[in-house]
Amino acid sequence: MFKFKRQTFLAFKVGSIRLCSLTAATAAAEPLAQPTHTLGEIISGYNSDIELTSSNTQFSHTLFLDPGFYLHKLPKSRSVNQVKEIHAQITVNGLLKNLVVTNKLLYMYTSFRAIGDAFALFSGLNERDPFSWSVMIGGFAKNGDVLDCFRTFREYIRSGDSPNNYTLPFVIRVCRDTNDLEMGKVIHHIVCKFGLQSDSFVAAALVDMYSKCKVIEDAKKLFDRMPNRDLISWTVMIGAYTECGNANEALALFEQMQAEGIVPDNVAMVNVVNACAKLGAMHKAKLAHEYILRKKFSLNVVLGTAMIDMYAKCGRLDCARDIFDSMRMKNVVTWSAMIGAYAYHGRGMEALNLFYMMLSSGIIPNSITFLSLLYACSHSGMVDDGLHLFSLMQEEYGVRPNVKHFTCVVDLYGRSGRLSEALNLIENMTIEKDEGLWGALLGACRIHGHVEIAEKAARSVLELQPENPGHYVLLSNIYARAGRWQDVAKTRELMTHQRLKKVPGSSWLEVDNMIHKFSVGDHTHPRSKEIYEKLKLLLEELELAGYVPDTNCVLHDIDEEHKRRILYTHSEKLAIAFALIATPEGAPITIMKNLRVCGDCHSFIKLISVVRKRLIIVRDANRFHHFEEGVCSCGDYW
DNA sequence: GTAGGGTTAG
Numbered sequence: 001m002f003k004f005k006r007q008t009f010l011a012f013k014v015g016s017i018r019l020c021s022l023t024a025a026t027a028a029a030e031p032l033a034q035p036t037h038t039l040g041e042i043i044s045g046y047n048s049d050i051e052l053t054s055s056n057t058q059f060s061h062t063l064f065l066d067p068g069f070y071l072h073k074l075p076k077s078r079s080v081n082q083v084k085e086i087h088a089q090i091t092v093n094g095l096l097k098n099l100v101v102t103n104k105l106l107y108m109y110t111s112f113r114a115i116g117d118a119f120a121l122f123s124g125l126n127e128r129d130p131f132s133w134s135v136m137i138g139g140f141a142k143n144g145d146v147l148d149c150f151r152t153f154r155e156y157i158r159s160g161d162s163p164n165n166y167t168l169p170f171v172i173r174v175c176r177d178t179n180d181l182e183m184g185k186v187i188h189h190i191v192c193k194f195g196l197q198s199d200s201f202v203a204a205a206l207v208d209m210y211s212k213c214k215v216i217e218d219a220k221k222l223f224d225r226m227p228n229r230d231l232i233s234w235t236v237m238i239g240a241y242t243e244c245g246n247a248n249e250a251l252a253l254f255e256q257m258q259a260e261g262i263v264p265d266n267v268a269m270v271n272v273v274n275a276c277a278k279l280g281a282m283h284k285a286k287l288a289h290e291y292i293l294r295k296k297f298s299l300n301v302v303l304g305t306a307m308i309d310m311y312a313k314c315g316r317l318d319c320a321r322d323i324f325d326s327m328r329m330k331n332v333v334t335w336s337a338m339i340g341a342y343a344y345h346g347r348g349m350e351a352l353n354l355f356y357m358m359l360s361s362g363i364i365p366n367s368i369t370f371l372s373l374l375y376a377c378s379h380s381g382m383v384d385d386g387l388h389l390f391s392l393m394q395e396e397y398g399v400r401p402n403v404k405h406f407t408c409v410v411d412l413y414g415r416s417g418r419l420s421e422a423l424n425l426i427e428n429m430t431i432e433k434d435e436g437l438w439g440a441l442l443g444a445c446r447i448h449g450h451v452e453i454a455e456k457a458a459r460s461v462l463e464l465q466p467e468n469p470g471h472y473v474l475l476s477n478i479y480a481r482a483g484r485w486q487d488v489a490k491t492r493e494l495m496t497h498q499r500l501k502k503v504p505g506s507s508w509l510e511v512d513n514m515i516h517k518f519s520v521g522d523h524t525h526p527r528s529k530e531i532y533e534k535l536k537l538l539l540e541e542l543e544l545a546g547y548v549p550d551t552n553c554v555l556h557d558i559d560e561e562h563k564r565r566i567l568y569t570h571s572e573k574l575a576i577a578f579a580l581i582a583t584p585e586g587a588p589i590t591i592m593k594n595l596r597v598c599g600d601c602h603s604f605i606k607l608i609s610v611v612r613k614r615l616i617i618v619r620d621a622n623r624f625h626h627f628e629e630g631v632c633s634c635g636d637y638w
Numbered sequence: 639g640t641a642g643g644g645t646t647a648g
Contacts, residue, residue, distance in 0.1 A: 071639055103640040110641095134641045166642050173643080204643040235644045270645040305646040336647040368648050375648080404648070 065093055067101045074104050080112040087121075103131040110139030119148075128159075134166040141170040141177075149174050150183075165196055169205035176209040184209045198226070204233040211240030229260075235268045242275040245594065248515060250275040251284060269297055270306045277310040280592040280619050283513045285314045299327065305334045312341030315590050315617050315624060332363050340372035345624045346633060348380025367399050374408035378415060379623060381635065386412040407437045414444020415635055419453050435465040442474050446481075447635070454478045462494075467501045470596075473553060477599065480552040488552070496557050507571035507593045511582045518574040520566065525574075527581065535577040539568060542607050550600040572601040572618070576608055588615040596620045602637045606630050 070090055077083045087105055095101050102125065109118035122128070122136045133156040140149035153171050157163060163171075168191055175184035188206060196202045203226045210219035223229065223237045234257040241250035254272050258264070264272070269292055276285040289307065297303065304327040311320035324330070324338045335358040342351035355373055358365065370393040377386030390409055393399045401409075406429055413422035422441055426433065438461035445454035458475040465471065472495040479487040508517040516525065525531060539547075551563040558566075572593060579589040597605075597620045609616045610630035618625040625634045 068639070074640095098640095100640045105640090107641065129640090131641050136641095138641065164641095169643050170641090199643095201643045206643095208644070230643095232644045237644095239644070265644095267645045274646085300646095302646045307646090309647065331646085333647045338647085340647055366647095371648055 065095075067095055067098050070095065070101050071104055074108050077108055077112075080109070080114040080117065083108045083112060083114070084117070097127075099127065099129050099132065103129070103135055106132060106139075107135045110135060110142065113143055115139055115143045115145060130161055130164060130166070133159075133161065134164070134170065137167050138170040141174050144177065146174050146178055162194055163190060163196075164194075165199040165202050168196060169201050172202070172205040172209050176205075176212045179213055181210075181213040181215065184213060198228075200226070200228055200230050200233060204230075204236050207233060207240070208236045211236065211243060214244065216240055216244045216246075229262075231257075231262050231265060231268060234262055235264075235271055238268070238275065239271045242271065242278050245278070247275040247278040248517075251279075264295075266297055266300065266303055270303050273303065273306040273310045277306070277313040279508075279515065280314050280590070281510045281515055282314045282316065282590070283510055284515075285310050285316075299323075301327070301329050301331050301334060304329075305331075305337050308334065308337045308341060312337075312344060313619065315619065317341060317345055317347070330361075330363070332366055332369060335363055336366070336369040336372055339369060339376065343372045343376030343379065346376075346379045346626075348376045348382045348385070351376035351380075352382070352385060365393075365397060365399075367402065367405075370397075370399055371404055371408065374405060374412065378408050378411040379634070381416060383412055383416045383418075401431075403431060403434050403437055406431070407440045410437060410440045411444065414441055415447060417448050419444060419448060419450050423453055423456070433460070433464075435461050435468070435471075438464065439471065439474075442471065442478075443636075446474055446478050447637075449478065449481050451478055451482050451484070466498050469495065469500045469502065473598075477550075477552050492557055503595060505571055505593070505595045507575040507591055509575050509579055509589070509591045511579070516575070516578060516582075518571045518578070520571050521569040522571065522574060525578065527578065530581055531574055531577045534581050535568065535573060538577060538580070538608070541611060542604065545607055545611055547604065547607050550603065553598045553600040567600055570598060570601050572597055573604060576605060576616070580608075580612065580614075586613065588617065590617045591619070593618060593620040596622050596636075597625065599637050602632065606632055 070086060074083070074086055077086065083105070086108075090096055090101055090105060102121070106118055106121055109115070109121065118136065118139050122132065125132060133152070137149055137152050137156065140146075140152060149171065153163070153167065156167065168187065171187050172184065175181070175187060184206075191197050191202055191206065197206075203222060207219045207223050207226075210216070210222065219237070219240050223233060226233055234253065238250045238253050238257070241247065241253060251272065254264070254268075254275070257268075269288070272288050273285075273292075276288050288310070292299070292303070292307075299307070304323060307323045308320045311317075311323060320338065320341050324334065327334060335354070339351045339354050339358070342348070342354065351373060355365070355369070358369075370389060373389050374386055377383070377389065386409065390401070390405070393405070394401065406425065410422045410425060413419070413425065419441070422444060426437060426441065438457045442454055442457040442461055445451070445457060454475060458471065461471050472491050476488050476491040479485075479491060504519055506517055506519045508515055510516075518525065522528070549564055549567050551560060551567055554563040554566050556563065556566065572591065575591045576589070579591065583589060597618055602625070605616055605618065605625075605627050607630065608614065609627040613629075616627040618627070622636075623634060625632050625636075
C-alpha cells in the first residue's frame with residue numbers, strides 16, 4: 001500500500017476525471033507526462049504491483065506497470081466506462097506507448113461499439129502497426145461505418161503497409177453488408193494481387209460476399225478452388241445454397257462436409273435447420289432434430305429459434321410450439337418466430353394470445369413482431385385487432401411503420417372489402433410506396449371484383465414493376481370476371497410489350513423420405529408417364545364435378561387450347577397427381593411451392609380435397625393453405 | 639502478448 005503524495009494524487013485525479021469524455025483520455029496523456037514521471041520515480045523502487053491509495057477515499061486505484069496486467073484486465077471490462085477507466089490507468093502509467101497494450105485497448109473500444117473513442121485513440125497514436133490498423137478497420141466494418149472503413153483501409157495501404165489476411169476480410173464484409181458487388185470485385189483483385197486467395201479467412205469472406213450479392217456460381221467456383229476448406233467455409237457455402245433457393249444442394253453439401261471429416265458446430269446446424277425450413281421437408285427436419293439431440297448440441301436461442309421456424313414451415317405448428325415451450329432462453333426473435341408461425345398458418349387468435357404472453361414476460365416487441373401480428377390479423381380477418389395493433393405499435397412502442405406494415409393494413413382493409421379505406425391509407429402515406437403495397441390492393445380488388453380501384457392499383461404497380469407477369473394476370477382476372485374481354489386483350493397486349501422476368505415456378509413434395517420436384521410441363525420425373533396419365537383421368541373426373549379450367553391464369557398470347565395445356569401441367573397439379581399415385585389412400589398430402597398458388601390450381605386442389613377425401617396442405621410463397629372437404633380458409637381466391 | 643471469416647423472426 002502506498003500513500004499518494006499530494007501532487008501525484010492531483011495528477012491522477014486529472015486523469016480520472018477527464019477520462020470520462022471521449023477524446024480526453026488521450027488528451028490527458030499530455031499534461032500527465034510530467035506528474036507520471038514523478039509517479040514513476042516514486043514507485044521505481046517497486047518492481048511488483050503497487051497499490052496506490054489516495055487519502056481521499058473517492059479515489060482508490062490499483063496501478064500496475066506490467067503490460068500483461070492490462071492485457072489480462074482489459075478483456076474483463078463489462079462496459080465502455082470500465083474501458084475508459086483502464087485507459088486512464090494505462091495513460092498515467094505511460095503504457096500508451098506500448099502498442100500491444102494500446103491495440104488491445106483500441107480493440108476493447110471497438111468491441112463496445114464506442115467507435116468515436118476508438119478513433120480518437122487511434123488518430124492520436126504516434127505509431128501504428130498492422131494490428132492497430134486492422135482493429136480500426138474492423139471496428140468501422142462491424143459498426144457499419146462503410147465510408148470510414150474504406151477510408152482507413154486506403155490510408156493503411158498509402159502508409160506503405162500491405163493488406164493482409166486480417167484487414168481484408170473486414171473490407172470484404174463491408175462489401176457484403178452493403179451488397180456492393182463492384183467494390184467486392186475490386187477487393188478480390190487486391191486479394192489476388194497479394195496472393196491471399198488461398199487464405200481460409202479471406203476466401204470464406206469472399207465466398208460469403210459473392211453469395212450475399214446473389215452470384216452463387218462465383219461463390220461456388222471460389223469455394224471449389226479453396227485448398228483448405230474448414231468448417232466456416234463449408235457453413236458459408238451451405239447457407240449460400242439455402243439462400244438462393246437450392247436447399248437440397250445445401251443439405252447435400254452438409255453430407256459432403258461430414259464425409260470429409262469436418263465436424264459441424266452449432267452455427268453449421270443453424271444453417272442445416274434453415275435448409276430444412278426452406279424445403280419444408282418434415283423427414284429432413286426430423287433427421288436434423290434427431291442429429292442435434294444425438295450430438296448434444298446446445299439448444300441455444302439461435303438454434304432453438306431456427307428450429308421453431310423449421311417446424312412451422314414444415315407445417316408442424318405443434319412441434320414448433322414444443323420447441324418454443326422447451327426453450328429456457330427466449331428473445332424477441334424467438335417470440336416473433338412463434339407468432340409468425342401462427343400467422344403463417346392463419347391462426348390469428350393464437351398469434352395474438354402469444355403476443356400478450358410475450359408482453360407479460362417483459363419482452364419488448366419490435367417492428368418485425370408487429371409485422372407478424374398484422375400479417376396474422378389480415379389472414380384471419382381480424383380487422384379491428386389489426387387496426388388496434390397498428391396504432392398500439394406506433395403510440396405505445398414507438399415503432400414507425402414501414403411499407404410492409406402498411407401493406408398488411410391495406411390487406412386487412414382490402415380482404416374485408418373496405419377498398420376505399422385501403423386506397424385512402426395508401427394515398428395519405430408519406431413513406432415511399434412499393435409494388436408490394438399496390439399489389440396487395442390489386443389482390444383485394446380481385447377478391448371483391450372492384451374494377452375501378454383495380455385499374456388505379458394496376459397503373460401504379462405496373463409503373464413500379466412492369467416486368468412482373470403476376471400483375472398482368474391479376475388485372476386480367478379482374479377484367480375477365482367483369483366480362484370486359486376487350487380489356488383482357490389489352491392487358492395481354494400490354495404485357496407482350498414488356499420484357500417479362502419469369503421466376504420459374506416449382507412445386508415439390510416429400511414421399512418416402514425423398515423430395516420430388518416439379519416445374520411446369522416437366523417430364524423429368526422417372527414416373528412422368530404415370531403422372532400425366534393420372535392427371536388426364538383426374539381432369540376428366542373433376543370436370544364432371546364442375547371444374548372449369550380458368551385459362552385467365554395463363555397470359556401468354558396463345559390460343560385457348562394451348563393455354564389449357566399449359567394450365568394443366570402447372571407444377572402444383574403435377575405434384576398433386578404424383579401424390580395421389582405415390583401416397584396411401586386417405587393420407588394427408590403436403591405440397592410446397594416457391595411462388596403463389598395460381599387461382600386455377602387453387603380451385604383444382606379444392607375439388608381434389610373433396611372428391612378424393614384428402615386433407616391437402618399447400619405452402620406457397622405467402623402462407624399455408626389447408627384444403628379440406630372442398631374448402632380453403634385462406635380467402636385468397638373466389 | 640494485441641487484430642480475422644459463418645447463425646435465429648419479415
